[in-house]
Amino acid sequence: MTMIFGIPVQALLGQLLVGLINGSFYAMLSLGLAVIFGLLRVINFAHGAQYMLGAFVGYLLLTHLGIGYWPALILAPLTVGLFGIVVERLALSRLYDTDPLYGLLFTFGLALVLEGIFRYYYGVSGNPYAVPSLLAGGTNLGFMFLPNYRGWVVVASLIICFGTWALIEKTRLGSYLRAATENPRLVQAFGVNVPLLLTLTYGLGSALAGLAGILAAPVYQVSPLMGSDLIIVVFAVVVIGGMGSILGAIVTGYMLGLAEGLTKVFYPEASNLVVFVIMAIVLLVRPAGLFGRDA
Amino acid sequence: MAGLSRREISAGTPAWPEWTLVGLAIAALLVAPFLVYPIFLMKMLCFALLACAFNLLLGYTGLLSFGHATFFGGAAYFTAHAVKVWGWPPEAGILLGMAGAALLGLVMGFFAIRRQGIYFAMITLALSQMFFFFCVQAPFTEGEDGIQGVPRGMLFGVLDLNVSLNMYYFVLAVFLIGVFAIWRIVNSPFGMILRSIRENESRAISLGYSVANYKLGAFVMSAALAGLAGSLKAIVFQFATLTDVTWQMSGEVILMTLLGGIGTMVGPIVGASLVVGLENTLATSGFPVTIATGLIFMVCVLVFRRGIVGELYARLLKRQGRH
Numbered sequence: 001m002t003m004i005f006g007i008p009v010q011a012l013l014g015q016l017l018v019g020l021i022n023g024s025f026y027a028m029l030s031l032g033l034a035v036i037f038g039l040l041r042v043i044n045f046a047h048g049a050q051y052m053l054g055a056f057v058g059y060l061l062l063t064h065l066g067i068g069y070w071p072a073l074i075l076a077p078l079t080v081g082l083f084g085i086v087v088e089r090l091a092l093s094r095l096y097d098t099d100p101l102y103g104l105l106f107t108f109g110l111a112l113v114l115e116g117i118f119r120y121y122y123g124v125s126g127n128p129y130a131v132p133s134l135l136a137g138g139t140n141l142g143f144m145f146l147p148n149y150r151g152w153v154v155v156a157s158l159i160i161c162f163g164t165w166a167l168i169e170k171t172r173l174g175s176y177l178r179a180a181t182e183n184p185r186l187v188q189a190f191g192v193n194v195p196l197l198l199t200l201t202y203g204l205g206s207a208l209a210g211l212a213g214i215l216a217a218p219v220y221q222v223s224p225l226m227g228s229d230l231i232i233v234v235f236a237v238v239v240i241g242g243m244g245s246i247l248g249a250i251v252t253g254y255m256l257g258l259a260e261g262l263t264k265v266f267y268p269e270a271s272n273l274v275v276f277v278i279m280a281i282v283l284l285v286r287p288a289g290l291f292g293r294d295a
Numbered sequence: 296m297a298g299l300s301r302r303e304i305s306a307g308t309p310a311w312p313e314w315t316l317v318g319l320a321i322a323a324l325l326v327a328p329f330l331v332y333p334i335f336l337m338k339m340l341c342f343a344l345l346a347c348a349f350n351l352l353l354g355y356t357g358l359l360s361f362g363h364a365t366f367f368g369g370a371a372y373f374t375a376h377a378v379k380v381w382g383w384p385p386e387a388g389i390l391l392g393m394a395g396a397a398l399l400g401l402v403m404g405f406f407a408i409r410r411q412g413i414y415f416a417m418i419t420l421a422l423s424q425m426f427f428f429f430c431v432q433a434p435f436t437e438g439e440d441g442i443q444g445v446p447r448g449m450l451f452g453v454l455d456l457n458v459s460l461n462m463y464y465f466v467l468a469v470f471l472i473g474v475f476a477i478w479r480i481v482n483s484p485f486g487m488i489l490r491s492i493r494e495n496e497s498r499a500i501s502l503g504y505s506v507a508n509y510k511l512g513a514f515v516m517s518a519a520l521a522g523l524a525g526s527l528k529a530i531v532f533q534f535a536t537l538t539d540v541t542w543q544m545s546g547e548v549i550l551m552t553l554l555g556g557i558g559t560m561v562g563p564i565v566g567a568s569l570v571v572g573l574e575n576t577l578a579t580s581g582f583p584v585t586i587a588t589g590l591i592f593m594v595c596v597l598v599f600r601r602g603i604v605g606e607l608y609a610r611l612l613k614r615q616g617r618h
Binding site for chain 2: 037043091094095098100101102105106108109110111113114115116117119120228232233235236238239269273275276277279283287
């Protein structure tokens with residue numbers, strides 16, 4: 001068996017794959033946070049709960065209506081996105097002229113309520129969600145065995161991340177969005193409906209969380225608490241990357257997933273601490289974050 | 296982005312109700328253990344002190360910490376360990392818990408004050424999650440079980456804390472000293488500089504204050520006082536568990552302060568009493584506590600940002616202004 005630094009290559013690649021999967025979710029979630037924060041100046045604490053909501057929508061569609069994975073891949077983000085739009089219209093839009101901390105506190109309360117509801121009805125144990133038959137099984141890559149679904153998660157997250165990046169950086173709608181981020185009043189004066197843009201942005205960010213949730217359902221189990229611990233790691237990712245750049249959020253997400261995977265190989269006890277340690281180091285040497293513009 | 300400006304929190308403090316209320320409240324607390332279950336009262340006082348310590352930072356310096364569970368729960372662990380394993384007397388255990396919390400505050404503050412506003416909140420949250428993982432793995436916290444069966448011991452070698460009333464009056468004394476200390480800090484020249492940072496950080500810098508040092512100082516003081524509350528709780532309940540270091544606990548403290556009134560002296564005490572009371576009621580009803588706290592959070596932020604006491608003050612000031 002081939003060894004690298006005294007570690008079997010198989011084990012190393014296996015953990016790197018796990019890291020890449022985790023990194024995919026970090027990237028998708030920090031991307032959503034960055035999109036929302038960029039325009040709304042709100043840190044969406046409910047992002048983890050919305051991710052959980054996406055997974056649960058998929059799970060409930062399957063168990064109650066017999067609707068499978070592929071339709072759920074559209075329906076789950078749509079549901080969560082609509083939910084986000086309602087939340088923005090009814091509540092968040094009233095908080096834009098207050099301190100940004102209130103947005104954080106409101107979405108924190110929302111996250112507690114969502115989690116509380118699902119915990120009340122489904123307990124804390126995870127519910128398994130079967131891998132769709134098309135992606136069942138695995139592929140032998142010669143140097144390692146790759147479960148097909150995991151390969152799909154990595155590909156799908158890359159498509160989602162770069163799709164969102166292209167939407168914001170390369171389209172007309174995206175250019176409105178970036179303009180409104182820079183100077184909302186001026187953009188409003190040019191006849192762009194900025195409040196609508198804000199609503200749609202929160203909807204888009206929430207939908208991204210929902211999409212990540214349904215993608216995660218077959219990998220992790222569907223449980224009411226799946227989002228809350230993840231969101232704190234994603235916050236650390238966002239502090240490391242800085243929320244100034246969409247691409248920065250994506251790259252940081254994948255990098256930290258891989259760093260976590262590597263730590264699991266070499267020093268397993270520290271694997272759930274490593275992201276926070278990296279955050280502390282980044283704060284020391286580059287307080288604005290790796291890709292941050294704002295200090 | 297320097298935090299909450301004066302416009303958004305209490306509009307000021309009217310003079311007269313403060314001292315009358317304080318006198319009445321102390322009198323009520325002195326007779327309370329004869330009317331209400333003392334353990335419940337002690338829990339309330341511990342959380343009220345925690346919320347006041349937290350408010351020193353949010354209300355008077357404008358920094359939202361999402362990591363106060365670290366100091367509260369961490370100090371509880373230190374005290375429980377010192378008293379149970381090393382056989383220290385309770386007062387020494389509490390001092391150790393406070394010192395430990397201050398040290399944790401120094402470390403967390405050192406990193407967190409490098410960023411402002413929302414980032415500050417996220418950094419404190421992440422670091423406190425890190426401390427949570429540390430507590431899960433460190434052997435001295437005894438993992439999922441927590442440190443159980445902590446002896447209350449003899450205070451200063453003479454006062455038996457196993458007697459419920461002795462314990463209660465000790466907790467009350469510590470609570471009053473803690474709140475008095477916070478009141479002194481807030482109204483000292485140091486406190487005035489903290490307020491100037493809250494109001495306008497750039498201006499405070501331009502006036503020559505080393506804002507970073509003041510923020511760090513406030514953070515450490517707030518951490519030490521939150522630790523005092525945690526140590527006290529460990530002695531009262533005779534255990535220290537992981538529950539007290541979770542992010543949910545940090546959230547609960549924020550809720551207490553928000554509900555009572557950010558930036559008022561009395562608000563956090565009122566908020567803490569209400570939240571602890573509510574949780575006690577819900578515990579028997581079967582309605583999930585998280586849903587209730589989440590809903591209160593949302594309602595407070597949307598329509599009630601000054602909190603109960605802040606709203607009351609605002610009305611009183613308005614009425615005084617009319618005369």
